[in-house]
Every structure is written in structure tokens, then in C-alpha cells.
Amino acid sequence: MKAKTIDYKTLKNKLEKYLEKDELEQIDSAYKYAKEKHKGQFRKTGEPYIIHPLQVAYILTSIKADKETIIAALLHDTIEDTETSKKDIEEKFGENVARLVDGVTKINNINVSTDNEYLTSYYKKIIVGMSEDVRVIIIKLADRLHNMRTLYALPHEKQKKKAKETLEILAPIAHRLGMNKIKSELEELSLKYLKPEAYNDVVEKLNKTKAEREEYVKKMMDEVSDLLNKNGIKHEIKGRAKSIYSIYKKLDKGRSFNDIYDLLAIRILVEKEQECYLALGLIHSKYKPIPKRFKDYIAMPKTNLYQTLHTTVIGLEGNFFEIQIRTYDMDEIAENGIASHWAYKEQKDAAVEMQNITEQKLQFYKSIIELKEDKLTNEDFMYKVKNEVLNNNIYVYTPKGDVIELPKGATPIDFAYKIHSAVGDKLTGAIVNNNMVPLTYELNDTDVVKVITNNNSKGPSREWLNIVKTTGAKNKIKSFFNRTTKEDYINRGKELLEKALRRKKIPMSEFLKEENLERIYKEFKLESLEDIYLNIGNNKFSTKAIIKQKNEAENHEETKPKLAINANDSDILVGDTKNIEVHIANCCLPLPGDEIVGYITKAHGIRIHRKDCTNIELFEDRVVDAKWNKDITNKYNSEVIIHTNSKENILVDIVQVASSMGITVENVNLIYKSSNNVYSVDVLVKDLETMEKFITNLNKIKHVNDVERIMR
Ligand code: MN
Numbered sequence: 001m002k003a004k005t006i007d008y009k010t011l012k013n014k015l016e017k018y019l020e021k022d023e024l025e026q027i028d029s030a031y032k033y034a035k036e037k038h039k040g041q042f043r044k045t046g047e048p049y050i051i052h053p054l055q056v057a058y059i060l061t062s063i064k065a066d067k068e069t070i071i072a073a074l075l076h077d078t079i080e081d082t083e084t085s086k087k088d089i090e091e092k093f094g095e096n097v098a099r100l101v102d103g104v105t106k107i108n109n110i111n112v113s114t115d116n117e118y119l120t121s122y123y124k125k126i127i128v129g130m131s132e133d134v135r136v137i138i139i140k141l142a143d144r145l146h147n148m149r150t151l152y153a154l155p156h157e158k159q160k161k162k163a164k165e166t167l168e169i170l171a172p173i174a175h176r177l178g179m180n181k182i183k184s185e186l187e188e189l190s191l192k193y194l195k196p197e198a199y200n201d202v203v204e205k206l207n208k209t210k211a212e213r214e215e216y217v218k219k220m221m222d223e224v225s226d227l228l229n230k231n232g233i234k235h236e237i238k239g240r241a242k243s244i245y246s247i248y249k250k251l252d253k254g255r256s257f258n259d260i261y262d263l264l265a266i267r268i269l270v271e272k273e274q275e276c277y278l279a280l281g282l283i284h285s286k287y288k289p290i291p292k293r294f295k296d297y298i299a300m301p302k303t304n305l306y307q308t309l310h311t312t313v314i315g316l317e318g319n320f321f322e323i324q325i326r327t328y329d330m331d332e333i334a335e336n337g338i339a340s341h342w343a344y345k346e347q348k349d350a351a352v353e354m355q356n357i358t359e360q361k362l363q364f365y366k367s368i369i370e371l372k373e374d375k376l377t378n379e380d381f382m383y384k385v386k387n388e389v390l391n392n393n394i395y396v397y398t399p400k401g402d403v404i405e406l407p408k409g410a411t412p413i414d415f416a417y418k419i420h421s422a423v424g425d426k427l428t429g430a431i432v433n434n435n436m437v438p439l440t441y442e443l444n445d446t447d448v449v450k451v452i453t454n455n456n457s458k459g460p461s462r463e464w465l466n467i468v469k470t471t472g473a474k475n476k477i478k479s480f481f482n483r484t485t486k487e488d489y490i491n492r493g494k495e496l497l498e499k500a501l502r503r504k505k506i507p508m509s510e511f512l513k514e515e516n517l518e519r520i521y522k523e524f525k526l527e528s529l530e531d532i533y534l535n536i537g538n539n540k541f542s543t544k545a546i547i548k549q550k551n552e553a554e555n556h557e558e559t560k561p562k563l564a565i566n567a568n569d570s571d572i573l574v575g576d577t578k579n580i581e582v583h584i585a586n587c588c589l590p591l592p593g594d595e596i597v598g599y600i601t602k603a604h605g606i607r608i609h610r611k612d613c614t615n616i617e618l619f620e621d622r623v624v625d626a627k628w629n630k631d632i633t634n635k636y637n638s639e640v641i642i643h644t645n646s647k648e649n650i651l652v653d654i655v656q657v658a659s660s661m662g663i664t665v666e667n668v669n670l671i672y673k674s675s676n677n678v679y680s681v682d683v684l685v686k687d688l689e690t691m692e693k694f695i696t697n698l699n700k701i702k703h704v705n706d707v708e709r710i711m712r
């Protein structure tokens with residue numbers, strides 16, 4: 001049960017493998033210093049206290065921690081538990097080491113009485129400690145790992161409390177930092193103390209099947225190794241123990257032990273990225289892969305920078321084998337994450353490099369910084385860290401395949417702001433898995449999300465503050481509104497109104513007439529013209545509502561009874577995305593060859609209008625680029641009006657012209673019977689070119705004066 005005890009010599013043997021001689025001398029003196037300071041102190045396990053910092057340093061050698069980190073690990077409890085000050089350490093071991101020890105101490109040293117307060121401010125310090133130097137949290141993780149290994153010495157109640165805390169906060173942080181080896185051990189130890197029965201159940205089941213599994217794995221490894229050797233791919237191949245905790249989680253979700261196919265697992269290490277794919281191809285050609293189990297985390301790394309190819313194949317005797325393929329470099333990152341940067345000796349300042357990568361590439365870190373800036377109470381801060389950042393996450397993809405990490409319940413607005421505040425500010429619509437969705441849509445794991453932005457967008461709506469899930473999005477929306485002053489709103493409102501009036505060809509003087517303004521003041525509970533501008537400018541009322549004209553795109557479409565044929569989704573590109581669900585607008589009935597735009601409606605996804613359709617002018621900020629695809633198979637509705645100079649019926653001639661051209665006539669009506677008959681013709685036609693020829697040919701019919709393709 002007891003962890004293996006090591007002495008300083010064991011630690012030093014490890015350190016000698018990767019540190020310089022002068023560095024080792026400084027570590028020697030740090031060890032002596034710590035030993036002296038902790039003299040006469042004992043741990044709950046009964047061992048001399050120095051064993052603990054020694055073990056923490058030893059754990060850190062497994063990730064090749066730098067000299068400063070090792071020294072800080074040896075000294076990490078001196079400020080807290082002995083008469084040593086930060087200044088003492090700074091004088092003896094330098095500023096960096098002192099800062100690290102102080103950081104770790106701050107995390108531990110909390111003097112609040114109630115449990116809840118204790119926990120929240122404790123957690124907050126861990127998290128904030130990380131923002132100063134990621135090495136602080138790495139030392140803390142090693143410290144916690146050793147404490148978990150020796151948890152047996154504590155009373156049950158304390159064991160459970162530590163285990164829960166480890167599972168909720170420290171293991172997820174290790175995971176986000178990519179430190180998989182430490183994460184797995186933390187999870188396993190937590191489970192052991194939190195749910196001993198479940199833990200023992202998994203261990204027992206694994207033991208019972210061990211011999212058999214090992215035999216299969218060994219044979220499979222030999223076969224795969226042969227295959228790769230024959231094809232000249234240099235590699236190493238390993239059997240891989242599945243983590244007890246991950247098996248427990250699957251069993252907990254109701255899966256049966258025999259079903260968990262990744263119980264038989266192997267890992268292949270190669271030198272170059274290209275060889276990963278080569279090896280995968282060879283394996284798939286020999287063993288049948290299981291559909292949907294292949295994942296390319298090389299092309300699409302996880303948010304903690306993990307890269308590997310995953311596949312599951314039917315291997316020996318029909319058994320499922322989970323196979324992972326990666327390079328040695330990827331392996332280092334997969335095991336040690338951010339800490340792997342210590343392993344690359346040529347990087348002179350690995351600590352600086354690690355901090356940079358943490359800040360720039362790890363999304364959870366940015367989220368934490370955003371929370372930190374939000375002046376929350378300790379409770380709220382921790383609630384959000386636990387629920388928004390570290391747990392309950394979903395992973396969605398950009399169209400390029402980048403992974404974005406968001407909390408459950410996040411919307412396309414959260415997604416847009418996570419990409420960039422400028423993207424969020426100009427957001428007008430979102431396409432999820434090729435379907436137009438409302439901005440309130442709740443994203444799901446693995447959704448592919450494309451946002452539609454428009455440079456004419458007036459900015460976010462205040463309503464979004466009630467919709468978004470992430471603190472980051474909320475802060476960015478608030479900051480947009482803070483940047484905009486009242487005066488800006490008034491100016492913008494005035495501009496928007498003038499523009500809208502020009503479009504509707506209503507003179508400003510008409511709008512400013514006393515009776516019109518009175519009507520508006522009354523209807524919208526406003527008091528002055530300035531008030532009108534302000535409320536248009538801040539998006540409270542639309543110019544449409546204020547000017548109150550009925551003839552706008554959506555109303556118009558709803559009043560027209562007949563529906564245009566729906567576009568084949570692949571016929572139209574919205575932005576540069578294919579296969580988005582679109583509808584053809586009934587008012588202008590665009591044909592392939594017409595210049596088109598997409599118009600984001602409130603309830604019916606994207607409608608495709610002709611670019612010059614008069615119904616869309618008013619709503620510029622809801623318009624997105626659209627174009628026809630090259631290969632179009634569908635035919636589309638169009639409508640022409642034929643004016644004649646005779647009361648002679650020419651219906652038969654019209655139908656003949658159409659059928660001679662392969663145009664489907666849906667409907668022909670004599671709509672105005674007089675000495676000058678007028679006909680309306682609905683057709684299905686391939687494209688604009690055909691339509692134009694059709695009009696030319698109709699014009700050749702006797703008595704025809706004029707043919708017009710119409711736009712309502
Ligand atoms: Mn400690």
C-alpha cells in the first residue's frame with residue numbers, strides 16, 4: 001500500500017540524466033536547505049517530512065522539469081511550514097524560485113473558516129496562480145499527486161474531500177495542460193478513495209481477463225510489427241493499458257465490460273508524421289476498420305494540443321483492437337502536454353516558451369483570464385471555472401477543422417466571440433452542419449459551425465446578453481456597448497433613418513411633418529426627434545417599424561400564396577459554403593444566371609433573392625453573399641407577362657413555343673381579357689439564358705406586343 005520511498009540519491013540519478021553539473025550543485029544546496037528547515041517534522045504517514053518534497057521533485061523529473069522547478073519543488077513547503085520567508089529564498093535561490101515557491105504557498109495557505117468559502121478561495125488561488133507562471137500549477141499537480149499517493153494516512157472523511165477536489169479541479173487542469181500521465185494517475189487515485197467498490201470491481205475484472213488480453217495483444221503486436229517492417233516503416237509498438245478511470249466511466253454509462261473494445265489497445269510510434277498515415281493505410285488494408293471509430297487528431301489536434309491517429313480494427317480472431325499511431329514528438333506531448341517543452345534541450349528558456357504556449361494556444365486558459373477580469377465573487381468565479389471551463393464541455397469544429405471548446409449550452413454567438421470579438425460583433429447568422437440555425441441554437445458536440453458575418457452589421461443586439469452562455473461573450477458584448485456613446489447612437493440612428501427614407505423615396509420633409517412625428521412619439525412612447533434617432537441607433541426600434549411601410553420582404557413573401565420550387569441545396573453557395581438549406585424567394589424568382597444574394601429571414605432560414613430585388617434593399621444587414629454553383633440540375637420557377645394587341649386567344653402558341661424549347665409550362669392564364677389580351681405564364685426553366693431565348697421567341701408570336709419577366 002505504501003508508496004515506494006526514495007532517497008536523495010535516487011532523485012539525483014534521475015536529474016543527472018538531463019541537467020548540467022552546475023545546476024545539480026544548486027539543487028544539492030536546495031535539498032540541504034529544505035532538509036534542515038523541515039528537521040524534526042513528520043508526515044501523517046510517520047515518515048520524516050523531507051520525504052514529501054523529495055517525492056514531489058522526483059515526480060517532476062518524469063516530465064524533465066527544469067532546475068528552477070525542481071528547486072522550488074524541494075522548497076515548496078518551507079514558507080508555509082517552517083520559519084522561512086520569500087525573501088530568504090530569493091536571496092539564496094533567486095527571484096524566479098522564490099516566486100514559484102510563493103505561488104505554491106499562496107495556493108495552500110488559506111485562512112477562512114467555512115468549508116465552502118475555504119474551497120472556493122482555494123480553487124481560485126490555484127487557477128489564478130497558474131496565470132502568473134504555469135510552473136506553479138505543475139508543481140501543485142505533482143504535490144497533489146504525492147499527497148494522493150499517501151492519502152491512506154488520512155481519515156476517511158478527509159480522503160473523500162481531497163479525492164473529490166482532485167477529480168473536479170486538479171485532474172481537469174492536468175487534462176487541459178495535456179499532462180495525461182499525471183491526470184490519469186490523479187483520476188485513478190481519486191476513484192479509489194471516492195468509490196472504492198467501483199474501483200475494485202474494475203481492477204478485479206481487468207485482472208481476471210489479463211492473461212487472455214495480453215496474449216491477444218502480444219500476437220497482434222507481432223503481426224502489425226511484421227506488416228510495418230515488410231514495408232520499411234521503422235517503428236516501436238506497445239501494448240497499452242487502459243485507464244481504470246476511463247473504464248469505470250464507460251461502465252457507469254451502462255456499457256458492459258466485454259463491450260469496451262478499447263480494452264485491447266496498441267500504440268505505434270514512428271519517426272515522421274507521414275509515416276503515421278502510411279502505417280494507418282497498411283493497417284486498414286489488412287484489418288477491417290470499424291466505421292466512425294477513425295479519428296485524425298493529427299490534422300485536427302485536440303484543444304490541449306494532443307495529436308495522434310485513432311482507429312479501431314477487427315484484428316486477431318475477430319477481436320476489436322484500438323490502435324493509436326503517432327510520432328515520438330507527438331508522444332511526448334500526449335504524455336506530458338505543456339510540460340513536454342522541458343524535454344527539448346535546445347530551447348534555452350523552456351519556461352518562457354511554456355508560458356507563451358499556455359497563453360496563446362490553450363483555450364481554457366483564455367477563458368480563465370476572461371473570468372478573472374470579470375470581478376466575480378469567489379463562489380461565482382469557481383462555479384464558472386468548474387462548469388464553464390473545466391467540466392461539461394462540448395467540442396465543435398470550424399469549417400477548417402479547428403476545434404473550439406465551449407461549455408454545454410453554448411450558442412453560435414458564444415462560438416463567434418470565442419473566435420474573435422470582431423467576428424461576434426458582425427455576426428448575422430449561423431450554419432450548423434449545413435443547416436441555417438437561429439442564434440439561440442444550442443450547439444452539440446462535434447457540430448461544424450460556420451458563422452455568417454456582415455460588415456454592414458450594426459453590432460450585437462442587447463438581447464444577446466440573455467442568450468450567451470460564456471462569460472467571454474458576455475464581456476465582449478458589454479464592451480461593444482460601452483464603446484458606443486449616446487452621441488454615437490444618435491448619429492447612427494439619424495444616418496440609418498435618412499438612408500431608409502431615401503430607399504423608400506420618402507422625402508425627409510414628409511417624415512418630419514408634425515403629425516407624423518406625433519404619431520411616432522405616441523406609438524413608441526418617445527419624446528423628441530433625438531429620441532427617435534437614439535432608439536434607432538441602439539437597435540431598439542428598426543427604421544422599418546418607425547417608417548411603417550408595409551411592403552417589406554417578409555410580409556410580401558407571406559402574402560403571396562404560391563411557393564416557388566425549392567432550390568436544390570447544392571445548387572447555391574452561401575458565402576463559400578455548399579449544401580446549406582436555402583429557399584427561393586417568391587417575389588423575384590431568381591434563375592441560375594441571375595445575380596443573387598441570400599437574405600436571412602427570422603423564421604425560414606436563408607431566402608435567395610435576385611440581387612436587384614426591391615424587397616431586400618431595406619435590410620442590408622441581413623444580406624449574405626450567394627452564388628449559383630456551376631453544375632445545376634434543377635429547373636426553377638419563373639413568371640412572364642405577355643401583352644398583346646388582340647383579343648385572339650394565343651394560349652396554344654405560347655405552349656408550343658415553350659415545349660419546343662424544353663420548357664415546362666406550369667400554368668397559363670388569360671389574366672386580362674379585352675381587345676388587348678394579357679397572359680400570365682408560369683414556367684420551370686433551366687437558366688437565365690433559356691429564359692431570355694424564351695422571351696425572344698414569345699415576342700415572335702403574332703399579336704404579341706411585349707413580354708416581361710416579372711418581379712413582384
Ligand atoms: Mn506539499
